[in-house]
Amino acid sequence: MSSSSRIFLSVCILTKNEAQFIGDCINSVKRVADEILVLDSYSTDDTVAIATAAGCRVTQQPWVDFSFARNTLIAQARGKWILFLDADETLHNAALLKFRLRYLTGKKTGGFLMERTEIFRHKDSGKIESVPIGLVRLFRNHAQVRFEYTVHETVDASILKAGFEIGILKRARLHHRIFLSERAYIDAKQKKYLEMIESYLAGDGDDGWMLLHKAKTQWYFERTGEALATYLRVTLSGWIPTNIRATACCHAASLYVHHGKPDEALLFLKQSFAFVKDQSLAWLVKGDLHFAAGHYSDALACYHRLLPTLPSKYQTCIFSYLYTPAPVKLFKMGCCHLALGNIGKAYLLFKAGLRMQKRSAENWLGLAHCYHERKDYPQALHAVMECLALNPEWNQALTLKKRIVSRASAVSRSIAV
Structure with missing residues (x-):
């Protein structure tokens, strides 16, 4: 983090008993932040100690509402640009974010809509899902730019009212790990x-x-x-x-x-x-x-x-x-071909999805279905186990695993006879 004369990017974080998450959050921005400000609402765990040890500037005040807290941090920030993270979020491709700001031409852009990947476990299916939502969390440090609303707060309207435009930030994104909370x-x-x-x-x-x-x-x-x-x-x-x-x-x-x-x-x-x-x-x-x-x-x-990419406006x-995301699109299309009996086309789509993202549980499941239809039970079992390693409570994958094991056992018994 830099001296006050060279502060370009201020990272701001709100906390209340976030010891489980705050370390990862801070580590994800340390290389790009010129200062990290933490506003804590009197945590009773180790949140403040962790943030202080990491070099953050920590202040405490009683909780009022979300906009009040965020605007308090904006008033403390010394950077030309401000980035807000929640304590249970991490920033990915951070260097690209700062590169985009450093080489921003013109002064019309007052803020950026960022992708936040919501990672949560579905209540009914047990599946861990990822959904890309949009939030304006990166914006200029400007006197007229402030958050509004007591909850689900936004800074968008004030950026536009101040005469700025809002751009789309590509590649750098936030990960929100909801599934880790009870x-x-x-x-x-x-x-x-x-x-x-x-x-x-x-x-x-x-x-x-x-x-x-x-x-x-x-x-x-x-x-x-x-x-x-x-x-x-x-x-x-x-x-x-x-x-x-x-x-x-x-x-x-x-x-x-x-x-x-x-x-x-x-x-x-x-x-x-x-x-x-x-x-x-x-x-x-x-x-x-x-x-x-x-x-x-x-x-x-x-x-x-x-649409497999971020909107342009x-x-x-x-x-x-x-x-x-492209792997999800390929999985959806593969499932249609699988249901239509086009096993070969489905297989190619699932494989393409895995080439794009090896940790795509959906495409591992699709591949398992293809192998199962071809009666290649060893490969089917391998694929479904790869899926469950990524998504261990997904009911659909657990059901397919039981079916594969049952069919494989039946084949083994028939061969033995």
């Missing part, structure tokens, strides 16, 4: 968030951003009817930005798919495309809808349309699902 902790946090959202909406009941998050949290707690009503309100409110309304349409469609109402889902997806034409989320939901109905060729056509971003 379910009870996540539930308690979401309950608290919903209370904060309700309190905010009591004063401004028409805020689209908060209504969207209210619906998402209602969905999390399986309050389906309430979630759908809130999503519908967002989609019908003309003053709400179109990308937020498009997101609400996709989420509502997903809920209808889950509850076996494809016609209602398709209506919402049609409206989502009307709001934002070039997006991945609506094509993903539509593909999953067709796949669940057994319309595999239609699903394949939808999956072909998935901030205004058209679907923040809750920026794009479909």
Whole structure:
């Protein structure tokens, strides 16, 4: 970290009992940060000791809300640019982030939308999933740039109001390791968030951003009817930005798919495309809808349309699902070919996905299915074990493993006889 005369990038972190995560968070930014500021809300574990030992500048104050805390750190930051991380996040490809800032031409860009990979365990399937969402966490240190909202806080509006543009930061990304937290902790946090959202909406009941998050949290707690009503309100409110309304349409469609109402889902997806034409989320939901109905060729056509890279413009971003990573797109397409009986095509797609990302549990599972269909049980078992090494609680993989072992045992017995 640099002396005050050379400070270019200030990294800011909020903490409260984050000893489990804070070390990894700090280590991920140490090589690019000129200063690391930590605002702690009186942790009772080793958070402060770990941050202090790592050379961070640590201050403490009672908790008020998220924007208040973040804006407190902005006021302390001395860098030309500010990067915010949550304590359970890590920065990947950090050098590319600083390189992008150093060689930024012009002064129109006031901040960058960054990809944050949400890594969580699905409650029903046990599968660890990764979803690329978008957040503006990197921005200029400017007097008019401040966060708003008590929870699900954003800095976007103040950047635009200050006369700046928001760019898209490619390759450098945040990893948010939700799956490492206990379910009870996540539930308690979401309950608290919903209370904060309700309190905010009591004063401004028409805020689209908060209504969207209210619906998402209602969905999390399986309050389906309430979630759908809130999503519908967002989609019908003309003053709400179109990308937020498009997101609400996709989420509502997903809920209808889950509850076996494809016609209602398709209506919402049609409206989502009307709001934002070039997006991945609506094509993903539509593909999953067709796949669940057994319309595999239609699903394949939808999956072909998935965007495998970040959008180029901030205004058209679907923040809750920026794009479909190429290995995931290949897996989805491979599953369609597998269901259509095109084992050879499916095999090639799964192998291509693994060439792109060897740790793709989905494509290892797809490969296991291909070997199983070919009755190559040793290779099938190897592939499914590779999948389970990455995703040990995925029910679908565990079920396939049992089936492979059973078939292999039956073959062995028949040979012995």
